[in-house]
Amino acid sequence: MTQCHCGSDKPFAECCEPIIKGAPAPTAEALMRARYSAYVVGDIDFLRTSLAPSERHDFDPEQAKSWSADSKWLGLTIHSVKDGGEDDQTGQVDFTADFEYQGSRQEHHERADFKRIGGVWHYTDGRMRSHDPIVRGPKIGRNDPCPCGSGKKYKKCCGA
Numbered sequence: 001m002t003q004c005h006c007g008s009d010k011p012f013a014e015c016c017e018p019i020i021k022g023a024p025a026p027t028a029e030a031l032m033r034a035r036y037s038a039y040v041v042g043d044i045d046f047l048r049t050s051l052a053p054s055e056r057h058d059f060d061p062e063q064a065k066s067w068s069a070d071s072k073w074l075g076l077t078i079h080s081v082k083d084g085g086e087d088d089q090t091g092q093v094d095f096t097a098d099f100e101y102q103g104s105r106q107e108h109h110e111r112a113d114f115k116r117i118g119g120v121w122h123y124t125d126g127r128m129r130s131h132d133p134i135v136r137g138p139k140i141g142r143n144d145p146c147p148c149g150s151g152k153k154y155k156k157c158c159g160a
Helices: 028-041 044-049 053-058 061-070
Strands: 071-083 090-101 104-117 120-128
Touching: 028 044, 028 061, 028 071, 028 090, 028 104, 028 120, 044 061, 053 120, 061 071
Parallel strands: none
Antiparallel strands: 071 090, 090 104, 104 120
């Protein structure tokens, strides 16, 4: 039995395959996992139908098919899930899809939005993420003690 491509440690036939074949996803995360698996197996029709109807006009099946077929899919990491449970109407999944494209390893890090429409979860939108912003400490003045612990003023030590 083949393990599911989404990394759930469940068999594909019990995890993403039923959703790809038409069973409703119970949660936004389950739909996200099934969409990743659909890219792996090349099910472009599912990728289109799992989009919210209002978003389907932008879907390019040829581009999706090309990306699906020309990529070596390496794994899916779910970083966080906000709402998107069985009793919710909206949800958000922060994930990274690792893949190799034209010999180069790449990451697709996205915060994806989902909405339940007519009782069925749909992907509505996503925002690419790079990394969390770097938070720097307070600015050191020239006459402040050097943070290295030397006991000298910053301007006479590390700030020189």
